[in-house]
Amino acid sequence: MSSSIHIPVLRLGRPYESLDQVRFNVDGREIAVSMANSGLIRRDLQQGLARAAESLQAIPCAKLADACEHAAELFLRGNLPWGDGDQLQSPHDYVVALSQLTGLPHALGHQNMGKVHAAMANIRAILAGLTRGMPLELFDRGFIRQDGIDVNFFPQTGSLGVLLPSNSPGVNSLWLPALVMKIPVVLKPGREDPLTPFRIVQAMIAAGFPREAFGFYPAGHDGGDAVLFGTGRAIAFGSDATVRRYSPFRNIQVHGSGRSKVLLGDDHADHWERHLDIIVQSIASNGGRSCINASAVLTPRHRDQLADALARRMAAIVPRPRDDKDALLCGFANPAMAKGIDERIDELLQTPGAEDITARYRQGPRLIDKFGQTFLQPTLISCTDPEHPLANTEFMFPFASILEVPQSRMIDTIGESLVVSAVTADHAWTLDLMASTNIERLNIGPYPTNRVQWEQPHEGNMFEFLYRRRALQGDLAAV
Amino acid sequence: MSCKLTTPEAQAALDAWTREMIAWHFSPATGCDYWLKWAEQAGWNPLKEITCFNDLMRFDHFDDEVLRKEQPERFVPKAYAGRPYNVFETGGTTGMPKQRIGWDDYKVDYEEFSDHYGPDFFPKGGNWLMVGPTGPRRLRLAIEHLANYRGGSCYFVDLDPRWVKRLIGMGEGAMARKYQEHVIDQAATIIRHRNIQCMFTTPRLLENLAERMSLVKAGLKAVFAGGTTMTPQYVRFVVEEVLEGKINFAPTYGNTLMGLAISRKLKPEDNYSLTYYAPQPRAVLRIVNPDQPDKVMPYGEYGRVELTTMTREFFVPRFLERDEAIRRPPCDEFPWDGVGDVRPFQSLTKTIIEGVY
Numbered sequence: 001m002s003s004s005i006h007i008p009v010l011r012l013g014r015p016y017e018s019l020d021q022v023r024f025n026v027d028g029r030e031i032a033v034s035m036a037n038s039g040l041i042r043r044d045l046q047q048g049l050a051r052a053a054e055s056l057q058a059i060p061c062a063k064l065a066d067a068c069e070h071a072a073e074l075f076l077r078g079n080l081p082w083g084d085g086d087q088l089q090s091p092h093d094y095v096v097a098l099s100q101l102t103g104l105p106h107a108l109g110h111q112n113m114g115k116v117h118a119a120m121a122n123i124r125a126i127l128a129g130l131t132r133g134m135p136l137e138l139f140d141r142g143f144i145r146q147d148g149i150d151v152n153f154f155p156q157t158g159s160l161g162v163l164l165p166s167n168s169p170g171v172n173s174l175w176l177p178a179l180v181m182k183i184p185v186v187l188k189p190g191r192e193d194p195l196t197p198f199r200i201v202q203a204m205i206a207a208g209f210p211r212e213a214f215g216f217y218p219a220g221h222d223g224g225d226a227v228l229f230g231t232g233r234a235i236a237f238g239s240d241a242t243v244r245r246y247s248p249f250r251n252i253q254v255h256g257s258g259r260s261k262v263l264l265g266d267d268h269a270d271h272w273e274r275h276l277d278i279i280v281q282s283i284a285s286n287g288g289r290s291c292i293n294a295s296a297v298l299t300p301r302h303r304d305q306l307a308d309a310l311a312r313r314m315a316a317i318v319p320r321p322r323d324d325k326d327a328l329l330c331g332f333a334n335p336a337m338a339k340g341i342d343e344r345i346d347e348l349l350q351t352p353g354a355e356d357i358t359a360r361y362r363q364g365p366r367l368i369d370k371f372g373q374t375f376l377q378p379t380l381i382s383c384t385d386p387e388h389p390l391a392n393t394e395f396m397f398p399f400a401s402i403l404e405v406p407q408s409r410m411i412d413t414i415g416e417s418l419v420v421s422a423v424t425a426d427h428a429w430t431l432d433l434m435a436s437t438n439i440e441r442l443n444i445g446p447y448p449t450n451r452v453q454w455e456q457p458h459e460g461n462m463f464e465f466l467y468r469r470r471a472l473q474g475d476l477a478a479v
Numbered sequence: 480m481s482c483k484l485t486t487p488e489a490q491a492a493l494d495a496w497t498r499e500m501i502a503w504h505f506s507p508a509t510g511c512d513y514w515l516k517w518a519e520q521a522g523w524n525p526l527k528e529i530t531c532f533n534d535l536m537r538f539d540h541f542d543d544e545v546l547r548k549e550q551p552e553r554f555v556p557k558a559y560a561g562r563p564y565n566v567f568e569t570g571g572t573t574g575m576p577k578q579r580i581g582w583d584d585y586k587v588d589y590e591e592f593s594d595h596y597g598p599d600f601f602p603k604g605g606n607w608l609m610v611g612p613t614g615p616r617r618l619r620l621a622i623e624h625l626a627n628y629r630g631g632s633c634y635f636v637d638l639d640p641r642w643v644k645r646l647i648g649m650g651e652g653a654m655a656r657k658y659q660e661h662v663i664d665q666a667a668t669i670i671r672h673r674n675i676q677c678m679f680t681t682p683r684l685l686e687n688l689a690e691r692m693s694l695v696k697a698g699l700k701a702v703f704a705g706g707t708t709m710t711p712q713y714v715r716f717v718v719e720e721v722l723e724g725k726i727n728f729a730p731t732y733g734n735t736l737m738g739l740a741i742s743r744k745l746k747p748e749d750n751y752s753l754t755y756y757a758p759q760p761r762a763v764l765r766i767v768n769p770d771q772p773d774k775v776m777p778y779g780e781y782g783r784v785e786l787t788t789m790t791r792e793f794f795v796p797r798f799l800e801r802d803e804a805i806r807r808p809p810c811d812e813f814p815w816d817g818v819g820d821v822r823p824f825q826s827l828t829k830t831i832i833e834g835v836y
Contacts, residue, residue, distance in 0.1 A: 019751060020712035039686035040716050046690055229656075248653060 004030035007083040007194055009218065010201065011040075012048040012184070013211030015084040022191070022218070026100045031083075033194050038222040044215065045159070045186060045230035052184035053158045055210035061139040064180045064209065065123050071200075071207035072120030076113055080202040094199055101192045102166055103373060105320065105327030108287055112169040115452075116200060119173030126177055130463035139182050143472055152472035157232025157251075159184045159215075160466060163224050164197060165237040166190030166333075167289040167396055172197055174235070174462070179209060183466050186215035188227045192333050194218050228252050233465055237291075253460055257394040258291025258418035260449045264299040264306075265424025266407045268446075272299065272306045275423055275446055280313045282421060282449040284378060287330035288398030292419045292441075294449045295394040296401045303404035307357045307382045314378035314398060315361035319370040330397070331373025338374045341395050342367035345379065353384040354391075357402075386413045411436050419449040482814055489759065489814040494531035496760035500789040501529045504556070513545070513553040514794060532763065535787060536773060538796035543736070546577035554580055556791065567617035569735040572644045576615070579735050584792050585621040586628075588738035588758055592731075593628050595741055595812075600727050601701040604630040605676030610666040610684050611706065613637040617735050622679045625703075634673060636665045638684065659687065667691045675699065681706040682717060682730075689721040701727035705739065708822045711751035718751070731755065732821050736795055737762045737786050743810050743817065752820055755804075756813035763787045764818050766806035769825075772799060776806045783824055800824070 008015035018034035025031075056064070074080060079088040089097075095109035104112070119126065127136065134151070138144045143152040160178045164187060165171055175185050189197045201214045217223055228234040234252045236242055243256035262282050264272060282294035299306055320327035332338035345366070349356060358380045359366075366377050378398035383391040391401045392415055405413050411432060414420065421443040422433050430444055440460075443451055484492060504510045505518050505525045518525060528537060551566055559582060567585075568576040593601070607626035613619035613635055626633035638659075646655040666688055669675065675698065680688070682704050688694065694702075702722060709717075709730055722728055732755040733739030740755035740762075757764040766782040768774040776782035784800040803825070804818035 018712050019715055020710055035712070037710075037713050037716055039683075039690075039713075039721070042686075042690055043720060244650075245652070 003087070004032060005083045005087060006085060007031065007033045007198055007218070009034045009036045009040075010211075010214055010216035011044045012052050012215050013213070016040075017084070024097075024101055026097045031097065031101075033218050036217040036219045036223055038219065038226040041186075041215075041217050041219065041223050041226035042230050045226070048212070048215075049159045049184060049186075049231075052210075052212045052215075053182070055212040056179065056182040056184060059182075059208075059210070061136040061180060061182065064182070065127070065136060067204065067208035068120050068123040068176065068180050071203040071209070072117045072123075074206050075120060075200055075203035076117040078203065078206070080199055080206065083198075089199065094195060098169065098193065098195050099322045101195065101333060102169075103331035103333045104169070104287065104289075105330065106323050107325050107327050108330065109169070111286070112196075115170035116173050116176075116196070118452075119176055120203075123177065123180055127180060127463070130177065130461055136180075139180075143476070150472045150476060152470045153467040154470055155181075155183060155466060156468045157183065157466060159186055159231040159233070161186045161188070161227040161231030161234035163188050163227060163234070163236040163238065163242075164190050164193070166192035168286055169193060169196040170286070170290070171237060172200055176200070177462050178466060179204065179213060181463065181466055183233075184213040184215070186217065186227050186231050188217050188219055188224050191218075235465075253465060255291065255418075257295075258293070259296070259392060259394055259414075259416060260292050260294050260419035261296045261298060261414050261417050261421070262294045262449065263407075263410050263414070263420060263422045263424070264297070265422060265426050265429055266300050267426050268423045269299050269301045272302055273309065276309055276313060278421070278423075278446055278448045279310060283310075283380075283400045284314065284317055284328060284398035285448065285450045287328060288378070289330060289396050290450065291394075292450045293398070294400055294419075294421070296392055296403065296414070298403050298405045298410050298413065300405065300407045300410075303382065303402055307380060307402045308360075310400075310402065311357035311380045312361050314380055315358050315363075317378050317398060318363060319368060319373070319375040319377070321371040322373070329375050329377070331371075331375055335369075335374035337396075338367055338376050341376060341397070345381075345390070345395070345399075348389045348393075349381070351389055353388045354401075355382050356380070357382050411438070414438065419443065421445075421447050421449045421451075482812070484814050486809045486814040489809075490532075493760040493763065493815070497532045497535065497789065498530060500791070500794065501525050503558075503791055504794040507557070509556055509558040509791075511554050511556045511794075513549060532787075535796050540772060540785070541795045541798040543577055543795075543798060546579060547575050551578050551580045554793070559792065565617070565620065566615065567735050568615040572641045572648075577735075579617070579793060581617065581792050584738065584761075584790050585617050586624050587761070587790075589621045589625040590628055591758060592739060592741060593625055596729060600729070601629055601677045601703070605700065606631045606674055607633040607677045607679065608636070608666065608669055608673075608675045609633055610636045610662065610678065610680040610688070611638055612640050614639065618679075621739075625679075626677070629677075631677065634669050634675065636662060636669060638662045638681075659684075663687045663691060670697050670699075677701045677703070679703045679705075682709055682713065683707060685717065686721050693723065694721070695723045695725045699726050701729065703729040703731065705731040705733055709753055710820065710822075711749075711753075714745075714753060715751040718745075732818065734800075736788055736793075736798060737764075738788075740764065740818070741813075743812050754807045754810070754817040754819040755821065756810075756815065756817045757786075759813075759815050761788065761790050763789075763815075765816065766804055766818060767799075769803070772797075778806050778808050781805050784818055784821065 020035040021032040023032050079090050082089040095106050098109045160183050162175045187197045205211050236246050237255045240256045243254045246252045246254045262279050317328050319329050362377050368375050376397040381390045381401045383401050383403050416438050419441045420439045423446050504514050564580040567579050570577050609622040623633045730742045731739045738758050740757045742753045742755050765785045766776045767785045769783045781803050784802040784804050786798045788795040801824050802821050804821040807817040807819040
């Protein structure tokens with residue numbers, strides 16, 4: 001079998017082999033990932049971030065955008081360093097290894113590669129969306145003249161720290177714009193997916209980004225703190241516990257459970273059959289692993305008919321081998337986690353007012369071992385009460401609740417929701433939805449929750465998170 | 480100063496010391512009230528049945544709760560009656576702490592530690608700084624004695640781990656960080672304004688301090704550290720980067736009940752994996768099977784750390800520590816078993832607040 005691979009820590013560009021390593025086995029080939037201790041991270045950030053920022057400052061933003069577009073192709077199609085050795089990783093190698101480590105089937109691995117590729121390839125559109133159309137030279141000169149007014153933005157931070165999850169490689173697309181905006185990134189990959197950020201970093205370096213601009217620190221929780229507190233601005237992905245832990249800190253943007261939802265308006269509720277596709281897609285795309293997957297469906301009428309039809313469709317999504325091109329379900333890298341989720345759902349189903357509708361149609365139990373992996377089969381729970389413990393929760397597989405709630409009460413019922421797809425053409429309700437404070441991303445019309453429009457900000461506006469406008473007046477002849 | 484005995488000689492010395500200590504602690508003329516009363520109810524006579532160290536297996540594992548519940552006076556050996564004692568505490572984040580009394584044991588332990596390292600490792604006559612838990616801890620007096628024994632004086636910056644643990648338990652992570660900064664501020668001030676050559680601190684505080692200044696440029700010559708887990712990667716980082724490869728480093732494993740175990744000199748083949756050796760025969764560390772603590776683990780395998788302390792001041796048989804470690808064989812410096820890569824017991828399966836200071 002092929003020789004082993006070592007994925008190093010990248011100490012702001014400098015590869016480092018740690019004595020503390022996590023080892024994975026991919027088809028008989030060992031992948032060892034060096035783990036950074038927290039003190040090492042703090043020391044690097046303290047000593048190296050200024051140089052990292054200078055390395056980006058020296059390159060015109062337009063050139064960085066070009067490099068990002070080039071990196072998109074390299075990421076999607078290129079052979080890139082596997083680790084710190086000479087071995088190269090093909091896109092196929094990446095997808096196979098990603099599947100082994102995270103349980104993501106190959107088809108979804110390719111799909112996520114596509115997402116990352118698109119985010120890189122569309123970097124100009126993304127930056128235009130984030131800055132509302134300001135030219136790239138803003139990042140070179142610090143100011144531009146717009147509609148006769150001098151507009152000055154300055155970086156609020158010299159670095160962006162990111163605590164990445166392992167559940168969905170596509171999340172990596174969120175930090176990419178920072179580099180083109182000349183802000184170095186310090187990444188702490190999720191334990192099961194060091195591969196995606198490392199491949200992206202390698203693609204960006206190969207495309208012309210300075211290697212000093214990248215910190216890549218696989219680490220434990222302590223290392224995560226070092227990244228979050230050692231960078232001027234940081235993003236953390238995680239559970240509700242992550243949110244509780246880091247939300248007191250203003251420099252940290254925390255993303256916990258999405259609790260995204262599909263709402264059917266009064267005007268569309270009677271035509272629910274037309275929307276089955278987008279609801280199933282909202283729940284099950286990307287294996288139901290993303291925070292933008294819907295975890296609840298609210299309709300003012302026909303709950304039982306809609307639930308039954310959705311359950312039939314969801315139950316048809318069955319476990320398949322990793323390399324099956326139609327595979328949509330992800331195996332669990334940690335089978336104990338799947339077992340825990342299954343037991344938790346069964347326990348909460350004991351509370352009156354909830355029924356697992358998919359149980360009527362799926363083949364076998366919810367928790368099932370097949371094709372050498374442990375799966376949780378899609379699950380739809382019909383709840384009679386929005387306060388039921390399963391009514392507004394989220395699990396890392398295609399799971400959703402369905403509720404009957406009058407349209408007038410939906411906004412108050414949904415709670416904090418990352419994405420809401422409101423299937424409606426009701427003018428007044430649309431205005432109410434747009435005025436609501438508990439929805440982060442709003443789709444109006446028959447669109448799935450995972451819809452991406454590059455011009456729109458994702459999970460907050462990265463530009464506004466990293467840069468701040470300053471009043472600028474007077475004689476600017478010197479600049 | 481390495482032990483010159485062979486392994487069989489060291490074992491014989493341990494057996495002889497065991498007999499002497501059993502005779503001391505279970506004789507009415509010299510023993511303490513706690514153990515004498517215990518012997519009356521034990522149903523067997525240690526004076527007759529303990530003839531070597533292995534016979535100590537007749538004792539159950541010491542329950543350190545008695546150090547919380549019992550009055551310290553019950554542990555005063557008759558031979559020490561009337562002589563005021565020091566009270567040292569351990570634990571106590573909430574509720575009553577565990578207390579051990581003592582007279583000269585800490586001096587014996589730290590003089591032996593000092594002699595082991597000779598005159599140059601910690602420069603003789605150099606001043607010390609201790610940054611860490613002082614308060615009611617044995618360590619505070621021990622470090623000052625060590626400094627004095629080597630001809631220097633000692634400065635102190637206190638850190639209260641009970642408060643840090645409480646802050647973290649309350650979810651006050653930000654306040655815990657501020658408190659840590661406050662401690663480091665004080666330490667940095669002392670180092671900048673006084674001539675400090677040697678330091679005792681915890682690994683975490685050491686790296687925090689080195690984030691403020693180059694310890695080499697500050698004039699530090701040697702650091703003695705202990706208190707939390709040090710993985711090989713961590714040790715390498717401390718040696719290569721925190722101490723810049725230029726400051727002597729003495730990692731130790733110790734606690735109030737044992738004293739301190741010295742780490743053997745690191746060799747390239749150790750790859751920064753530390754091995755500690757108890758101050759035998761006064762204390763003995765064994766690595767036992769967690770499920771069958773009567774059985775010692777094979778060399779090279781992790782097991783739970785079991786401590787037996789036998790000094791004239793204090794007797795603790797077979798106390799199961801909250802740590803696990805790899806059983807390592809005797810070495811040139813220490814002709815008895817060592818404990819390697821110590822970490823909290825079952826740390827791979829439990830969430831533990833460790834390394835908070």
